[in-house]
Amino acid sequence: xxxCEKCGGPxxxxxxxxxxxxxxxxxxxxxxxxxxxxxxxxxxYSAKRLSGTAPQLTELQFRILxxxxxxxxxxxxxxxxxxxxxxxxxxxxxxxxxxMELARGMRDGDKVRYxxx
Ligand SMILES: [Zn+2]
Numbered sequence: 001x002x003x004c005e006k007c008g009g010p011x012x013x014x015x016x017x018x019x020x021x022x023x024x025x026x027x028x029x030x031x032x033x034x035x036x037x038x039x040x041x042x043x044x045y046s047a048k049r050l051s052g053t054a055p056q057l058t059e060l061q062f063r064i065l066x067x068x069x070x071x072x073x074x075x076x077x078x079x080x081x082x083x084x085x086x087x088x089x090x091x092x093x094x095x096x097x098x099x100m101e102l103a104r105g106m107r108d109g110d111k112v113r114y115x116x117x
Contacts, residue, residue, distance in 0.1 A: 007025065060089065061096055061097055064090065064103070065103060075113050
């Protein structure tokens with residue numbers, strides 16, 4: 001009898017699942033399928049590779065980067081006010097910039113300010 005390659009549990013031949021070349025039980029298979037793709041190591045890797053050459057930024061991401069480059073470090077509220085965007089828009093853009101290692105947050109007392117890498 002085969003065992004699940006993830007949890008090591010025994011597998012019935014009729015409840016075998018295969019994912020990325022691994023034999024999995026139903027539980028592990030479903031768990032893998034439901035994993036959010038946001039923290040995919042491959043995405044981090046390709047984002048890093050891109051940042052060395054020509055980063056693919058949206059216009060807003062570019063404006064945020066430009067602002068913190070010239071006037072940073074700035075708090076999120078200042079960036080939002082300057083660019084007329086809301087906090088959610090900023091956080092979404094910042095997540096990408098952080099991912100590409102173009103922008104980072106730094107502590108300033110009990111506040112966080114954002115600056116370039
Ligand atoms: Zn399993």
